[in-house]
Structure formats: structure tokens, C-alpha cells
Amino acid sequence: MGTTAKASRPRRSRGQRRPYGTGSLKQVGRSWIGTWYARDGRQVRRKVGDVRTPGQQDGLTITQAERKFASMRQNDPPRRRQAGDARVTMREAGDELARTLVRKNRKKSHRLTVASDLRNHIVPFFESQPLESIDADDIERYVDVKRRTLAVKTVRNHLNTMHSAFQIGLRKGWCRHNPVKLAERPAIKKTETRIRFLTQPEVDQLVTATYPDDAWGSIEPTLYLTAAMTGLRQGELLGLRWRDVDFHARRIRVVSPYVRGEFADPKSEGSGRSIPMATRVAEALEHLHARTHYGHPRDLVFCHPESGKPLDRSKLVRRFKQAIDRAGVRRVTFHELRHTFGTRTAAHGVPLRRLQEWMGHADAKTTQIYAPYQPAENEAEVIDLAFA
Numbered sequence: 230m231g232t233t234a235k236a237s238r239p240r241r242s243r244g245q246r247r248p249y250g251t252g253s254l255k256q257v258g259r260s261w262i263g264t265w266y267a268r269d270g271r272q273v274r275r276k277v278g279d280v281r282t283p284g285q286q287d288g289l290t291i292t293q294a295e296r297k298f299a300s301m302r303q304n305d306p307p308r309r310r311q312a313g314d315a316r317v318t319m320r321e322a323g324d325e326l327a328r329t330l331v332r333k334n335r336k337k338s339h340r341l342t343v344a345s346d347l348r349n350h351i352v353p354f355f356e357s358q359p360l361e362s363i364d365a366d367d368i369e370r371y372v373d374v375k376r377r378t379l380a381v382k383t384v385r386n387h388l389n390t391m392h393s394a395f396q397i398g399l400r401k402g403w404c405r406h407n408p409v410k411l412a413e414r415p416a417i418k419k420t421e422t423r424i425r426f427l428t429q430p431e432v433d434q435l436v437t438a439t440y441p442d443d444a445w446g447s448i449e450p451t452l453y454l455t456a457a458m459t460g461l462r463q464g465e466l467l468g469l470r471w472r473d474v475d476f477h478a479r480r481i482r483v484v485s486p487y488v489r490g491e492f493a494d495p496k497s498e499g500s501g502r503s504i505p506m507a508t509r510v511a512e513a514l515e516h517l518h519a520r521t522h523y524g525h526p527r528d529l530v531f532c533h534p535e536s537g538k539p540l541d542r543s544k545l546v547r548r549f550k551q552a553i554d555r556a557g558v559r560r561v562t563f564h565e566l567r568h569t570f571g572t573r574t575a576a577h578g579v580p581l582r583r584l585q586e587w588m589g590h591a592d593a594k595t596t597q598i599y600a601p602y603q604p605a606e607n608e609a610e611v612i613d614l615a616f617a
Contacts, residue, residue: 261294317403319355322394323347338489361404368412381415426568431558432457438556444534451513460570464488472526479506575599
């Protein structure tokens with residue numbers, strides 16, 4: 230009886246322990262039973278073989294059972310989940326979407342945004358609801374709830390993420406329809422877009438204000454001036470290297486923006502460009518180059534003055550807010566310094582097509598927000614004549 234009880238557990242060599250994630254092998258009666266998780270997430274429980282009778286050649290020893298168990302795990306193909314499988318949820322579809330974005334070599338910034346949308350909004354909303362059971366009404370309910378706290382454009386981006394997740398579900402047989410296609414999307418009002426920017430006197434007030442006597446304070450005025458007078462995006466400024474600043478030709482080239490902790494390709498096909506550099510910006514950059522410890526062509530223009538590494542984006546935003554308050558100018562975001570460039574150049578007669586190239590807009594419609602600032606030749610005089 231005692232011997233039988235001891236035989237109910239497989240023996241192992243002293244100190245031997247099964248590696249994490251390799252399942253479990255147990256003796257149940259006169260059988261070896263293996264349990265493991267397959268690559269598609271399902272739990273598998275199968276008989277590996279009979280237990281060898283002591284002194285006989287029948288069945289398997291623990292060593293033989295382990296060997297066969299390992300082979301079974303290795304050769305078990307993932308089962309194709311069928312439409313309506315209750316275990317396929319938005320979380321799993323989102324995980325597969327994340328892997329798909331990696332395979333497609335999408336930018337890190339895009340992947341992180343999708344992951345954040347799924348983690349903070351989409352997955353918690355649908356919880357464990359099967360993918361197959363989600364319909365257009367559920368999608369529209371999501372829209373109604375999120376519209377209370379999020380911008381319309383953000384909600385529409387969430388719908389794009391869900392659309393991609395359901396397309397993956399269709400391809401893999403996890404669902405039979407894509408409810409996002411049938412749901413009503415929130416419309417973006419076609420009203421005039423009111424943009425905020427600094428006037429030229431406000432820019433002067435900002436860059437001549439008093440700055441802290443620390444590492445950041447030594448570069449901030451030049452950074453803000455360059456942002457306002459070139460229209461470069463924040464990531465383009467943080468990724469700008471001295472070799473991209475052509476003092477002779479008076480141009481700045483956009484080559485490799487620094488976004489979400491990595492140097493990437495320009496945002497769009499039109500983002501890889503060069504922008505004319507005003508004399509004031511050129512002089513400020515020359516002064517910065519003369520006093521920085523990181524003036525090699527490969528070095529970053531706006532690096533941390535003590536380490537040469539890229540500036541921290543969150544700290545940059547915080548420092549900019551403090552600079553705005555000290556200067557006493559209107560509250561704008563760092564990105565809205567870009568609008569300062571757009572409105573000023575449009576007001577001085579730069580054609581919108583050329584402005585689109587300078588600002589790196591992929592769509593000409595984006596540049597149209599600066600159209601109201603363009604001067605119209607002789608229009609006022611025409612109106613005077615019409616009502617004379």
C-alpha cells in the first residue's frame with residue numbers, strides 16, 4: 230500500500246525542477262498525464278503513456294515520459310479558433326493587432342498610441358465580451374460614453390483601432406462581421422478652426438525673458454525662437470543635428486525626428502524637407518554652437534547641455550509652460566509655436582503650396598487653416614469702388 234501511494238508521484242533527480250512554462254506531468258492511476266498551454270492560449274491535457282510496472286518492460290519510465298511529453302508540446306499545432314469562440318476577446322484581438330503592427334514595422338509612436346488606447350479605453354469597456362458578440366449598437370454605445378470626456382478626433386481614432394482589431398478577427402475566423410463598419414461615426418464639425426499662436430512682439434518677449442541659471446535655461450531661448458521661426462515639430466527639433474543646419478545655404482533640413490524615445494523617419498513623405506533659416510535664427514544657433522560642449526556634426530543641436538542626450542519631452546513641456554508664465558504672454562502650447570510660423574509667413578504672402586512644403590503637411594487641407602491670414606491684393610480697394 231505504501232509503495233503504491235509513493236508511486237502516484239513521478240520522481241525526479243535531486244535538484245531537478247521543471248522550467249517555467251513547460252507544463253506539468255503527473256501520474257494519474259497507471260497513466261502519465263501531461264498538461265500545458267498551447268501557443269494559441271488554450272490549455273491542453275493529454276495522456277502521455279502508461280506508467281511502467283516495476284520490474285517489467287511495459288509502459289514508460291519518468292525519463293521516457295518526460296521525453297515524449299516534450300515532443301508532444303513541441304509538435305502540437307495551434308488550433309484555429311472558430312468564429313464565435315467565447316475566449317476570443319477584444320484583449321486578445323488587441324494583442325494580435327500589436328504583433329501585426331510590429332511585423333509591419335509601424336513607428337514606435339503609433340504602436341504606443343494604439344496600445345494606450347486599447348489598455349486605457351477599449352479593452353476595459355468591452356471587458357470579457359466575446360469578439361463575435363459585439364455589434365454596431367455596442368460600438369455606438371462606446372462612442373456615446375467616450376464623447377463625454379474625449380475629443381471627437383480621439384474617439385474616431387479609437388474606432389480605427391477597433392476596426393483593425395476586427396479585421397484581424399475576420400481573417401483568423403474569430404468573428405463573422407466587423408461592427409465598426411456598420412456603426413455611425415461621430416462627425417467632426419466643419420466649422421472654422423480657431424488656432425492660437427504668438428505675435429512677433431510676444432515671441433520677442435518670450436525669448437528675452439529671464440531664464441533659470443541652469444543647464445536647461447542656457448538653451449531654452451534659442452529652442453523657442455527656432456520653433457517659432459521655422460515651424461519645426463517638437464520631435465524634429467529634438468532630433469535636429471548640427472550637420473542638418475546649413476549656415477551657408479541658410480536652411481535647416483529635417484532628417485530624423487526624435488519621437489517616443491527613438492529616432493525615426495519623418496512623419497510623412499512631405500516631412501523630409503528643408504526650411505529657410507532667418508538671419509535671427511542663424512545667429513542664435515551660431516552662438517549656441519560656439520558655447521556648447523556638443524558641437525560635432527553628429528551631435529544634437531538641442532541636447533541636454535550636460536549629457537548630450539535628447540531632451541526629455543515631458544520636462545520640455547513643463548519648462549515651456551513656466552517660460553510662458555514668466556514672460557507674461559498668452560498661454561499657448563509648445564506645438565502652437567508652429568502656428569506662429571504658419572500665420573506669420575502666410576500673412577507676408579508666402580503661397581500656401583510653398584508653406585505646405587515648409588511645414589511638412591501631407592495634406593494641403595491642413596495648410597488651409599492659414600489661408601485667412603494671407604493678404605488679398607487690392608480687395609479692399611475693389612470694395613471701396615463698388616460702394617463709391
